[in-house]
Amino acid sequence: MFIQRIYQNLSSYLQEGKVLVIFGPRQVGKTTLLNIFLKDTSYKYKIDTGENINLQSLFASRDLNKIISYAEGYDLIVIDEAQKIPLIGSGLKMLVDSLPKIRIIVTGSSSFELAGQIGEPLTGRKNTLTLFPIAQLELKNIYNNFELKEKLEDWLIYGSYPEVVTSRTKEKKIDRIKELYESYLLKDVLELERVKGSKVLMDLLRLLAFQIGSEVSLSELGRQLGIDSKTVARYLDIFEKAFVVYNLRGYSRNLRKEITKKSKYFFYDNGIRNAIINNFNPIDSRNDVGQLWENYLFIERVKKNAYTKTYANYYFWRTWDNKEVDFVEERDGKLFGYEFKWGDKKTKPPKDWVETYKNSEYAVINKENYLDFIT
Numbered sequence: 001m002f003i004q005r006i007y008q009n010l011s012s013y014l015q016e017g018k019v020l021v022i023f024g025p026r027q028v029g030k031t032t033l034l035n036i037f038l039k040d041t042s043y044k045y046k047i048d049t050g051e052n053i054n055l056q057s058l059f060a061s062r063d064l065n066k067i068i069s070y071a072e073g074y075d076l077i078v079i080d081e082a083q084k085i086p087l088i089g090s091g092l093k094m095l096v097d098s099l100p101k102i103r104i105i106v107t108g109s110s111s112f113e114l115a116g117q118i119g120e121p122l123t124g125r126k127n128t129l130t131l132f133p134i135a136q137l138e139l140k141n142i143y144n145n146f147e148l149k150e151k152l153e154d155w156l157i158y159g160s161y162p163e164v165v166t167s168r169t170k171e172k173k174i175d176r177i178k179e180l181y182e183s184y185l186l187k188d189v190l191e192l193e194r195v196k197g198s199k200v201l202m203d204l205l206r207l208l209a210f211q212i213g214s215e216v217s218l219s220e221l222g223r224q225l226g227i228d229s230k231t232v233a234r235y236l237d238i239f240e241k242a243f244v245v246y247n248l249r250g251y252s253r254n255l256r257k258e259i260t261k262k263s264k265y266f267f268y269d270n271g272i273r274n275a276i277i278n279n280f281n282p283i284d285s286r287n288d289v290g291q292l293w294e295n296y297l298f299i300e301r302v303k304k305n306a307y308t309k310t311y312a313n314y315y316f317w318r319t320w321d322n323k324e325v326d327f328v329e330e331r332d333g334k335l336f337g338y339e340f341k342w343g344d345k346k347t348k349p350p351k352d353w354v355e356t357y358k359n360s361e362y363a364v365i366n367k368e369n370y371l372d373f374i375t
Contacts, residue, residue, distance in 0.1 A: 159271025
């Protein structure tokens with residue numbers, strides 16, 4: 001099954017004298033996207049990988065003449081896994097400044113490395129795309145709304161990594177998710193010099209997996225793991241930048257009764273979350289369906305907004321007396337509150353929310369209307 005990605009036509013994002021940076025978790029299809037584009041491109045191109053030791057040495061040398069000679073004569077330079085190359089940002093800046101007609105594409109699976117290396121050197125010289133696991137928005141090219149709803153349990157349990165979506169049996173889906181989790185998920189994180197082992201990281205992810213939709217206390221996580229809260233915060237920051245979890249913060253206009261200092265953490269993929277707790281049981285035999293539903297809706301909304309270029313800030317809202325709104329979007333100068341409900345129970349907006357944010361909107365997202373929300 002071929003799934004057309006939102007960014008299938010990369011040529012529309014390429015510009016002379018600029019670097020196109022494609023971020024995203026491992027195994028979401030960045031290399032496949034490149035190969036499909038290059039197969040039909042009319043550009044004269046050179047493709048390389050950041051794991052090439054000679055290329056690493058070339059950019060590390062900062063030798064302008066050598067770097068120019070590497071790219072000279074080509075319309076397009078493509079470097080996959082570019083985060084492996086030291087000083088990649090400075091080298092790319094040399095290229096686009098010296099060869100103003102050149103076009104460059106780089107991909108990276110760990111934003112904390114690549115963003116840190118290219119952000120400042122390439123200010124004004126780059127365009128950035130983020131590729132996620134397959135979005136429901138992309139699956140609409142294959143399935144109609146009835147079929148998407150029919151497969152809802154698959155999306156909640158197995159997630160939407162490309163190799164998982166295209167696997168035909170549940171057994172193969174589980175095998176692929178476990179392979180992703182065990183072989184790829186923490187590869188970038190564990191390559192950091194400051195992180196020596198995986199056990200505490202796995203334990204931290206397991207704790208987060210059981211707390212979807214709830215505020216997380218760093219000090220409590222630290223007590224359970226036997227590490228200090230600063231170390232917990234550092235690991236969580238790494239997980240965010242490696243596209244494992246998404247940090248959702250509390251919204252407030254500095255009212256005393258609103259909670260702002262804690263965060264909720266959502267996973268970029270439901271299948272990965274279920275692999276972490278080793279639970280692929282069907283929906284009707286689970287007690288965490290509300291958490292799966294909330295995680296699914298949240299990350300699909302993030303994908304949808306990113307792909308449709310809908311710019312928004314994301315929050316949750318809660319007061320100390322437990323009045324809450326699951327998800328808040330701030331866009332176009334206005335607040336939109338959403339409550340995620342798996343069941344059919346009707347919900348009114350909290351009185352404090354209505355009184356405090358008089359011009360805001362509020363909606364309940366359930367199994368009847370969710371596709372409008374995420375596609």
